[in-house]
Every structure is written in C-alpha cells, then in structure tokens.
Amino acid sequence: MTNSPISKISLEGRDFYVKRDDLIDPFLAGNKYRKLYTLLKTPSNKLSKIISYGGTQSNAMLAIAAMCKSKGWEFYYYTKPLSLTQKNFSHGNYFHSINLGMNHIEIEEAFYKNFIASLSLTIDATTFIIDQGGAVEEAKIGLEVLAEEIRGANLELRSLATPSGTGTTALFLALALPEFKVYTTPCVGDASYLKEQMQALHEIPKNLIILKSTKKHHFAKPYTEFLEIYKKLLASGIEFDLLYAPGMWEALLTQTDEEILYIHSGGVSGNESMLKRYEQKGMSIK
C-alpha cells in the first residue's frame, strides 16, 4: 500500500481536506488498517491464529477478518449470543466477516466476562489475541506511519480531526504529531469516559482537543441530524460512516473555523445495515 491520497471537499461554504484512509481496502480500511499495521507487516508464517472478541457489527471485526484471509491465518471471534435475524442478514459487517472465513463463537452472557478474561491463559506462540478496540501497542506504530504521511503531504494547515471510540487513534496521532492540533469527539460515551480511556494508555497531550456535542447521542442510534450531515458529505463527494463521522463533522462545523485535514476513519462497510435502520424509522435516505 502506498500513501492514501488527500481529497479536498467543500462543506457549508468551508474547504476541508480529507485523508482518504477509506480507500485503502473495501474491508480493511480507515483507522483499523492503521491499528492492525504491525500485524499486517508480520510475516504470515509467524502466526497461525488470531483471536478477538466484541460486537457483531464491529468494524474492527471485519478488518481483522480481511487481514486473516489475506494472511492465511485462522480467525476466532467470540461474542455474546447473536439473534437469528442478524445471523441471516445478507449484508453488513457480520455477513462479510463470515464470508471472509471468520469462525464465530457465541458465549452465554453469564459466562462471557470470565471466558474473555481466560482467553490469554491457553494460547500458544503462534496465536495472537487482539483486545476489543484494537491492539494497543501495535496501533502506535501504525499511527506513526500515518503521521509521517501527513507530514510528507506538506499542507499549510495545522489542524487535524478524527472521531473517537476508544480514543486510541486520536491519542496516538496527537502524540506522533505535536506540531498539529488534533480535534476529536467522543462517539461512544461522554467526554469524561473518553478521557479515562485515553489516560489508561498515555497522558493526554496538550495538542489533543476534545470537542463536545451540545446534544447527547447514543452510539449506533439513528439521528436525523446525523443522516443530514452524512447526505451533505456524500453530495460533496465522499461517503463517511454513519456511526462516528457525523458527530465529528457536526462539532467541526459548529466549533472550529480554520482549515482542517479530516482523517477518514473508514467504516463505510457498515452503512448498508445502518441505512436500513434509518429507513425502518421512516427517515428518508434519498
């Protein structure tokens, strides 16, 4: 993979630059590509199996499935029990991951926590466990590679933006690029939860700025205002994900005014399922 390109878009009368990490691969893209970077560079014969766990709509799950397929590694993914309806979907991240060869194992709710905690006790040297949210130390190197690409682009601007779940991406990006301001916003939980998550990894640097939304949004719930932003962005030429990007763009449009490079964090593969939910709620996606 060569450097991902940078596009320019116009939104509400402002120009924005977008680092097109969404274009890296249909399934293994965005910040999940960056977070899995070290594993992707690991020779295939060094490992035989990857184990992970978490949600069944997760972008990380799909990215790991795509990586394992290309590497010839087995992939075991543990989740809480999944509804039959979701199992039978012929779209979405779960469907694609199964097609890429993912072995899915459901663990009863009552045993789930203990089971996950015990995973690391039984593995051998060719098995690697990726914790929910992405492999942390490995992610650091991938984000340093992204930082070098951004530096190398020699843009005049000094502000970046990317949305947060665990905050791993925004944090390591800010640490790797102290000469830039890095804006982020919490998409899963509130700002204090995000800070806690980040602080567990590293002290939060001064150039990392957490923007808060004026309205409380629950993760992965449909919101008219999110759909509106998604449609505007699409009309400007780029599709973004519906879970993380809308909140980030809303914060940028209302709380900043300088030139910004937005780091596309991927996740577009999950839009098909999410757009169906918007339609079911009677919100027009046209």
Ligand SMILES: *Cc1c(COP(=O)(O)O)cnc(C)c1O
């Ligand atoms: C996983 C993900 C994020 C959140 O990344 P963190 O490093 O956990 O903060 C943001 N956007 C998209 C599209 C994602 O899939």
